[in-house]
Structure formats: C-alpha cells, structure tokens
Amino acid sequence: MEITIDKACCKGCGICLKACPKSVFGKSRKRNNYGTAMPEVKNAEKCMACGACERLCPDGAINVERKAKE
Amino acid sequence: MNKLYETYIKKEALPTLFCSGCGNGIVQVAAMEAMEKLGCKDEVACVSGIGCSSWIPCYYKLDVLHGMHGRALPFAEGLKLARPDKKILVFTGDGDCAAIGGNHLIHAAARNIDLTVIMVNNYIYGMTGGQKSPTTPKGSVTKTSPWGSMDEPIDAVKLVMVLGATYVARWTTAHPAQLAKSMAEGMKHEGFSFIEVLSQCPVQAGKSLWKEKDSYRIMETYKRMTKSCGSLEEAGEGKIPIGVFRHDNQREEYASKLKTVTRKQKG
Numbered sequence: 001m002e003i004t005i006d007k008a009c010c011k012g013c014g015i016c017l018k019a020c021p022k023s024v025f026g027k028s029r030k031r032n033n034y035g036t037a038m039p040e041v042k043n044a045e046k047c048m049a050c051g052a053c054e055r056l057c058p059d060g061a062i063n064v065e066r067k068a069k070e
Numbered sequence: 071m072n073k074l075y076e077t078y079i080k081k082e083a084l085p086t087l088f089c090s091g092c093g094n095g096i097v098q099v100a101a102m103e104a105m106e107k108l109g110c111k112d113e114v115a116c117v118s119g120i121g122c123s124s125w126i127p128c129y130y131k132l133d134v135l136h137g138m139h140g141r142a143l144p145f146a147e148g149l150k151l152a153r154p155d156k157k158i159l160v161f162t163g164d165g166d167c168a169a170i171g172g173n174h175l176i177h178a179a180a181r182n183i184d185l186t187v188i189m190v191n192n193y194i195y196g197m198t199g200g201q202k203s204p205t206t207p208k209g210s211v212t213k214t215s216p217w218g219s220m221d222e223p224i225d226a227v228k229l230v231m232v233l234g235a236t237y238v239a240r241w242t243t244a245h246p247a248q249l250a251k252s253m254a255e256g257m258k259h260e261g262f263s264f265i266e267v268l269s270q271c272p273v274q275a276g277k278s279l280w281k282e283k284d285s286y287r288i289m290e291t292y293k294r295m296t297k298s299c300g301s302l303e304e305a306g307e308g309k310i311p312i313g314v315f316r317h318d319n320q321r322e323e324y325a326s327k328l329k330t331v332t333r334k335q336k337g
Contacts, residue, residue, distance in 0.1 A: 015091060
C-alpha cells in the first residue's frame with residue numbers, strides 16, 4: 001500500500017488521524033502550505049485499504065494506491 | 071491528491087475555500103464518487119445557490135450555474151425543461167433550501183421534476199457568521215438567538231415526503247459510502263430526489279451548538295444522534311432517522327408530462 005498526503009491540499013483538520021481504524025496516521029512536526037500541522041504516515045504496513053481516509057478527507061489530500069501482494 | 075480530483079476538479083482553483091475540517095469537502099468527494107460509479111460525467115450539470123455548501127460544485131469540471139440566494143431550484147427546473155437530457159445536481163444549504171428557497175422546494179417536490187437535490191444541513195448560517203437557521207435545534211444559543219432558539223426546527227425530509235417527492239434519503243458526513251450510493255441512486259431515479267446530508271461546521275456550529283471545535287468529534291456526535299432505519303417512525307425517541315425513506319418509480323415525472331401535453335397541443 002502506498003499512501004501519499006498532498007501538502008498543498010491538506011488543511012490540518014486531523015480527521016484522518018481519528019477516522020483510520022488501524023491508526024495508520026500519526027502527528028508530525030511537518031507543516032502544510034497553510035502552516036498548520038500535517039499528519040504523517042506512520043504505520044503503512046497496517047493499512048488494509050478500506051478507503052475511509054480518502055472518503056473522509058474534506059480536501060482530497062490523501063491518496064491510497066492499492067497494490068497487489070507480492 | 072485524491073484520484074477523483076484528476077478527472078473532476080479544476081486544479082487551478084484549489085485549495086477550496088472551505089474551513090479546515092468542513093463537511094462540504096466530504097460531500098464533494100461523495101458526489102464525484104457517485105458520478106464515477108454511473109460514468110455519467112458528460113451528462114451532469116450542477117446548479118447551486120448562495121452559501122458555503124453552494125461552493126461545492128464550483129470546483130467541478132462540469133457545467134455549473136451558481137445562482138441567486140434561495141433560487142437554485144427555479145434555475146434547475148428551467149434548465150431541466152430546456153435540456154431534459156441532462157442529469158441535474160442541485161447543491162444547497164439548509165438556509166438556502168429551507169428558509170429563503172422554502173417555497174421553491176415545496177413546489178419542486180410537488181411537481182416531481184427530475185432533479186437531484188443535495189441539501190447540506192449544518193444547522194446554522196455558516197458563511198454570514200453563525201445566525202439561527204430554520205433547522206437549528208430548539209433551545210440552542212446562536213448569534214441571533216441569544217436566549218435560546220424558540221422556533222421548532224423544520225424537518226425538510228418530512229416536508230418533501232408529504233409533498234410527494236419520489237426519492238428521499240438522509241445521511242451524515244460520517245457515512246460517506248452510503249451517501250455516495252444514495253447520490254448515484256438519486257441521479258439514476260427519474261423524479262424528484264432529495265438527499266439531506268447532516269454536515270459539520272466546526273467554526274460556527276461548533277462554537278454555538280456542539281461546544282466542540284474538533285470536526286471528527288462532531289461527526290461522532292452525529293453517529294450517536296442518528297439511527298439507520300427504513301422509515302421515519304422507526305428511529306425512536308431522541309434519535310434522528312437516517313437511511314433511504316422512499317424510492318418510488320410509479321409517479322409520473324414533470325418534464326415528460328409536459329412533453330406529452332405540448333405534443334397534444336401541437337397536434
């Protein structure tokens with residue numbers, strides 16, 4: 001699974017931090033273009049590609065690339 | 071960036087003007103998902119009024135009409151009669167649809183004209199600074215009701231059901247997959263489709279109604295407040311029913327009715 005967060009779109013609302021059932025995202029010191037705190041992908045291996053973050057991100061900043069298991 | 075943004079969003083207009091954590095973005099993504107599901111991007115035209123939620127379609131790479139306050143439905147009805155081949159999505163807010171445009175909502179529902187109305191209900195006038203709207207719960211303190219709102223809130227879903235809308239549903243922003251499915255069904259349905267979305271406004275409603283500025287916690291409140299059921303009576307005391315309440319294909323649609331009448335007149 002490859003998860004990317006767009007720095008230009010993210011507004012730092014923090015919905016993805018709580019919406020992810022597997023706690024894939026975590027807080028970080030990185031800043032987005034607005035200057036607010038941006039989440040970070042911490043446990044990418046736990047991701048089960050449910051798509052909750054993609055659907056619930058109000059700014060469409062998150063993209064989950066579903067890849068076949070090797 | 072979300073994959074759907076590539077095909078549906080004007081990237082030069084980004085970032086959207088919504089506040090951080092606003093529910094409008096979730097509705098925007100759900101509508102894109104519904105269009106993707108039906109594969110009907112070229113047939114869709116959007117109409118909106120004035121308000122935060124009326125900015126949702128302005129970012130789409132589609133035909134969009136950003137009309138006057140409360141008058142989204144008259145514009146949409148005119149567009150539907152002029153171009154019956156288009157699927158028309160109307161984005162309005164609770165103030166736009168139930169207060170200023172309340173009369174138009176009543177008549178559009180009674181006519182059963184083929185529109186898909188998405189009413190984004192955040193319980194407050196968000197854009198103008200947090201005034202009481204017709205859907206604000208009784209007793210809530212807002213900028214224009216400092217001693218608590220005295221009016222009974224208007225339930226738009228009940229209203230359009232009484233008037234005979236043929237597809238009626240209600241979801242919240244905490245149910246985005248169900249919302250997208252409902253929007254796709256509404257667009258496919260021939261007749262007046264009304265979908266109410268309970269959305270969070272962490273800035274204005276968060277300050278005065280929910281006493282909470284974290285948008286995810288407001289969404290959790292919505293999850294607690296609502297109960298998924300098939301009819302309005304099932305939910306029980308103190309719960310807001312969500313789900314699809316009516317899906318009726320029997321009633322005749324207005325644009326096709328008008329077509330038969332004009333054909334008869336021409337002879």
